[in-house]
Amino acid sequence: MLDLAALARLAQDHADALAHPVAPITIGSTTRDLASDPLIMGVVNLSRDSTYRDSVAVSTASAIRRARIMHAQGAEVIDIGAESSTIRAARVGAAEQAAGLVPVIAGLAEHGVTTSVEAYSAEVVADCLAAGARVVNLTGTTDLERIYDLAAEHAAAVILCFVPGATARDIGDIPLGGDPMPQLVEYFGARLQQARSHGVTDLVIDPGLGFSYANLTDPLVRARHQSLVLLNSFQLRVLGVPICQALPHAFDLFEEEFRTAEGFFAVMAALGGVHVYRTHEVARVAATLRALQALGS
Numbered sequence: 001m002l003d004l005a006a007l008a009r010l011a012q013d014h015a016d017a018l019a020h021p022v023a024p025i026t027i028g029s030t031t032r033d034l035a036s037d038p039l040i041m042g043v044v045n046l047s048r049d050s051t052y053r054d055s056v057a058v059s060t061a062s063a064i065r066r067a068r069i070m071h072a073q074g075a076e077v078i079d080i081g082a083e084s085s086t087i088r089a090a091r092v093g094a095a096e097q098a099a100g101l102v103p104v105i106a107g108l109a110e111h112g113v114t115t116s117v118e119a120y121s122a123e124v125v126a127d128c129l130a131a132g133a134r135v136v137n138l139t140g141t142t143d144l145e146r147i148y149d150l151a152a153e154h155a156a157a158v159i160l161c162f163v164p165g166a167t168a169r170d171i172g173d174i175p176l177g178g179d180p181m182p183q184l185v186e187y188f189g190a191r192l193q194q195a196r197s198h199g200v201t202d203l204v205i206d207p208g209l210g211f212s213y214a215n216l217t218d219p220l221v222r223a224r225h226q227s228l229v230l231l232n233s234f235q236l237r238v239l240g241v242p243i244c245q246a247l248p249h250a251f252d253l254f255e256e257e258f259r260t261a262e263g264f265f266a267v268m269a270a271l272g273g274v275h276v277y278r279t280h281e282v283a284r285v286a287a288t289l290r291a292l293q294a295l296g297s
Contacts, residue, residue, distance in 0.1 A: 002227075007271065010231065020237040022275065025202045027077065027157050028114055028134040034242040034275035040286055041116065041244070041278045042067065042075030046100045047084040047092065052249060054259070055280040063104040064111070071113045074286035079137050079278060080104055081118035085168040087212050098127040105131040116159070120167040122146040129154040137206075140167040145198060152199030159244055159276075160191045162208035173215040176225060180207075181235040188239055203241045204276055207233075210246030219252035226250075227268055234273035244276035245269050247285065263288045 011018055024033045032039070044067050045055045057063035067078040082097035101124065105115045109132030117128035120140025125147050129136070136151050137159045138144075151158045162184060165172045175183060188205045195203055209226045216222045226248045233243050247262040247269060254261040263284035266277055270292050279285045 002231075007231075014232075014235050017235045017238050018273070021240065022237055022242055023240055025157060025204065025242055026155075027202065038270075038274065038289065039077065039276045040075045040282055040289070041077045041079050041276055042070030042073075042282045043278060043280045044070070044078055044080045044104070045084065046080065046082040046104070047090075050081075050084045051086050052280045057104075060100075060103045060107065064107045067104070067108055067113055067115075068111060070282045073282040075279075075282045077114045077116050077135060078108065079116040079118055079135075081137075082124075083169070085139065085211050087171060091169070094121040094123040097121065097124045101128050102131045105133050108132075120163075122150065125150050129156055135159060137161065139163060139211075142166050144194065148195050148198035148200050151195075152201075155202075157202035157204065158195060158200050159204040159206050160188060160195065161206045161211075162187060163211070164213075168208070168211045171212055171214045174213045176215060176221070179232075180225075180229060181232050184229075184236060185238060188236065192239060192241065204244050205236060205239065205241055206244040206246065206276075206278070207236075208246075209248060210278070219250070223248060223250045223253055226265070230265060230268040230274070231272045233269065237273065242275035243273070244278055245272075245274045246278040247281075249280070260284065267292065 022035045024031050043055050044057050044063050050056050057066050082100045083092040105128055108115050115133045116135035116137045117133045118137040118139055119125050122143045125136055129150055135157045139161050141163050184207055192203055207229050236243050247265045249258055249261045251258045262279045262281040266285045266288045277285055
């Protein structure tokens, strides 16, 4: 049962982490302290295999239109991906991904909309940064040195995702049961060190709640694990960088009301001290965060 007593124990048990400072981040020409001013990242999917149908854009014009709407609703960064990470999704080659992503990113840059590219290929990252992307949402662990060099060259921020395999498409198991946070701290500590050694200065970490895992297919077990990580996000503050979380949609729990799920999980993320909210439901999450801020002031 999630109640005030449980939340109080959580904060007390990890008081040092809760008070740990987090570095500001620069995205494009804007520097901000996400600890006091969180950021919403809207999601646009170019793959028709994406399970969240409302995020799918069927053309370049559709993607640009949807991204501009999300931007107007409160998303300050739009994350664009050309390959779904779900188990049954088709593989999309690097050249095909770049061909879909580049015109969307370039079009949004003309409208002053900041974009992030979800990618694991250095080829895709290179083309998208050249087109105007300001953030790399890194969903792989291969060719990292080249990707970090590209990010440093373009002064791009990098979101380091928890990816236990080569890419988010390479399904594997994750440890379940017990406290998942020590493993995440260890994992991200090494990744942050490597990225900084290549000159990347603006870094965010993402525990990868939106990815599929071989031993996390039961919907209720998955939602419980996601909730645990969301509420414990603040433990990652010991790494000194902002924390991004992909908000769950938990279809089996919310059924026909699934579009309200991300707003619900945004409350858990806020309680857990998340700094970047990656969401398909920008308007709902923005409203939730405004309400939390107003009620807490």
